Amino acid sequence: FNTSDGNVDNVSFQLYSYREKTPKPALLTASSGQPIYDVDTDALDGDLLINQYFLDSIDSAVNARIPAREAFAKAAAAHGYFIVTNDVTKYTKAKLFEKVGKKTKIFARLGISQVFKGQSDTTLAAARGMAVKFYTEQGNLDLLGVNVPVYFYKNPLLFKELFHSFGPNPKTSIQDPNAIIDFIVQNPVTLHSLLWFFSEYGLPKGYRHMNAFPIHSFQLYNEKGQSYFARFKILSELGYESLSLDQAAAISSYDFNFFTRDLYNSIERKNYPTWSLEMDVLNVFGIKNLHFDPFDVTRLWPNGTYTTVPIGKIILDRNVENYFAEAEQAAFNPINLVPGIKNPPEKLYMARTFAYSSAQKNRLGSNYNKIPINCPMYAETYNRDGDPPVLDNGGDAVNYYPNSFNGPVPYYDPARPRQQFKIVETNEVHLEDSRKFYQDVLALDDQKQRLVDNFVRASLRVKHSLQEKLLNLFQKVDPDLAARYEKTLDKIKKNVKLPNVVEDLDDDNLNPFSNA
Numbered sequence: 442f443n444t445s446d447g448n449v450d451n452v453s454f455q456l457y458s459y460r461e462k463t464p465k466p467a468l469l470t471a472s473s474g475q476p477i478y479d480v481d482t483d484a485l486d487g488d489l490l491i492n493q494y495f496l497d498s499i500d501s502a503v504n505a506r507i508p509a510r511e512a513f514a515k516a517a518a519a520h521g522y523f524i525v526t527n528d529v530t531k532y533t534k535a536k537l538f539e540k541v542g543k544k545t546k547i548f549a550r551l552g553i554s555q556v557f558k559g560q561s562d563t564t565l566a567a568a569r570g571m572a573v574k575f576y577t578e579q580g581n582l583d584l585l586g587v588n589v590p591v592y593f594y595k596n597p598l599l600f601k602e603l604f605h606s607f608g609p610n611p612k613t614s615i616q617d618p619n620a621i622i623d624f625i626v627q628n629p630v631t632l633h634s635l636l637w638f639f640s641e642y643g644l645p646k647g648y649r650h651m652n653a654f655p656i657h658s659f660q661l662y663n664e665k666g667q668s669y670f671a672r673f674k675i676l677s678e679l680g681y682e683s684l685s686l687d688q689a690a691a692i693s694s695y696d697f698n699f700f701t702r703d704l705y706n707s708i709e710r711k712n713y714p715t716w717s718l719e720m721d722v723l724n725v726f727g728i729k730n731l732h733f734d735p736f737d738v739t740r741l742w743p744n745g746t747y748t749t750v751p752i753g754k755i756i757l758d759r760n761v762e763n764y765f766a767e768a769e770q771a772a773f774n775p776i777n778l779v780p781g782i783k784n785p786p787e788k789l790y791m792a793r794t795f796a797y798s799s800a801q802k803n804r805l806g807s808n809y810n811k812i813p814i815n816c817p818m819y820a821e822t823y824n825r826d827g828d829p830p831v832l833d834n835g836g837d838a839v840n841y842y843p844n845s846f847n848g849p850v851p852y853y854d855p856a857r858p859r860q861q862f863k864i865v866e867t868n869e870v871h872l873e874d875s876r877k878f879y880q881d882v883l884a885l886d887d888q889k890q891r892l893v894d895n896f897v898r899a900s901l902r903v904k905h906s907l908q909e910k911l912l913n914l915f916q917k918v919d920p921d922l923a924a925r926y927e928k929t930l931d932k933i934k935k936n937v938k939l940p941n942v943v944e945d946l947d948d949d950n951l952n953p954f955s956n957a
């Protein structure tokens with residue numbers, strides 16, 4: 442398993458390292474513990490329905506699947522810790538941030554959305570995410586970020602529409618570019634984030650080079666009850682780097698799991714991936730006078746309106762022991778906040794608090810927070826029964842609240858702002874954000890062309906009328922974007938003949954895009 446430079450691929454070596462630490466085999470048993478007779482390991486010799494090994498194995502195998510996550514089904518995962526590097530007690534009383542040097546255990550899942558589990562890690566124009574669970578003494582704090590700093594939409598009803606339009610066509614079962622482009626032109630609010638995702642910022646070189654943005658504006662409060670709004674940022678210490686389209690295509694031809702392998706091997710080599718956790722902070726008092734909506738997840742806060750405050754470092758230093766038990770059963774939920782961090786006031790966040798627990802009940806059963814990877818350091822509730830695992834199910838403790846029998850009582854937090862911020866949200870679309878991204882963030886010609894190439898690839902099999910609509914939308918953003926799109930589309934249409942049936946395959950031109 443040595444690669445050309447002598448480095449070990451620990452992923453391929455995993456079973457051998459298990460053998461090294463397991464000097465002799467253990468006794469094989471049924472799930473209920475009885476030893477398995479050697480003759481029963483051959484099902485052809487004997488009665489099947491009294492062969493416990495057969496019954497146990499087949500039963501387990503046909504029931505092994507649970508529903509995959511709707512978003513970010515494919516992912517890598519690892520354990521680690523968070524360490525505070527800066528005093529942020531001025532902004533938040535959250536205990537995990539209480540002093541410089543304090544460490545908190547974490548579990549992180551880094552994944553890719555809008556693809557099935559078997560698809561390549563280097564798939565173009567897909568959202569990538571990083572979810573981090575901090576096991577604090579005040580309960581779990583979950584920060585879920587995507588790899589670009591703005592989200593597709595603020596109207597939560599668009600969640601399903603986006604998933605359906607980017608998902609498989611109901612008849613062909615193949616992703617349908619007509620639906621994707623139609624979705625974009627019907628919902629121009631999504632364009633800003635899609636420009637980010639279709640640009641070099643959408644395709645990191647690997648998870649270790651990826652940034653993650655929880656995006657929402659969370660309300661922080663300190664011991665004195667003073668409030669701030671903050672947007673967290675999880676920034677790669679290696680620095681953001683992108684794969685080129687050619688690199689991505691080449692990697693996909695030999696390794697669908699390149700990002701996952703890279704993360705695993707780096708941790709095994711003790712080259713621990715590290716991110717800095719920072720936040721952009723706004724003072725609550727000034728919030729009414731701002732000339733922009735600080736809660737709009739489709740928009741960035743304008744430069745000069747906020748202060749950036751470093752908080753600490755996220756370090757991943759241990760691979761999972763069992764992928765299904767840890768990564769698959771992990772349940773991250775944006776409602777998991779701790780004292781000192783209060784909910785953002787917008788609808789998208791509120792919709793998420795419902796969506797995640799609904800999905801997780803379906804995937805993992807009603808007691809998903811009792812699965813070891815999700816268990817907080819401390820939990821005392823009046824919830825009882827339901828799907829396994831129930832753990833001790835509350836033992837003999839009183840099971841209703843309030844009560845006169847010393848059952849658990851709520852936390853009184855005088856610092857917690859009592860008032861819930863009320864905000865007015867509108868469906869206004871700000872194409873100037875897309876313009877700014879195209880003109881300023883993608884300052885170089887190559888960067889602009891790469892974005893356009895991605896859109897052309899995504900719209901090559903789309904009807905002319907929809908291509909025209911996309912062109913019109915681009916025209917409103919920036920005439921240069923429209924002109925580039927039109928020119929590149931014309932060129933590619935002339936030079937690229939995509940095979941539609943095997944008879945169309947051309948051995949002299951295996952990659953139709955190579956001469957484009």
Ligand code: HEM
Pocket residue numbers: 509510511512513516550551552570571572585586587592596597598600654655656657771772773789792793796797800801804
């Ligand atoms: C209406 C808006 C949204 C809805 C309805 C939604 C829904 C979901 C659902 C159902 C899952 C799968 C949960 C599970 O089965 O465990 C998920 C996963 C995820 N979502 Fe969202 N989401 C929304 C917005 C966002 C936003 C704004 C972000 C980040 C800024 C985000 C980041 C993530 C991440 C990182 C995961 C993967 C978590 C993991 O690794 O287990 N989502 N989302």
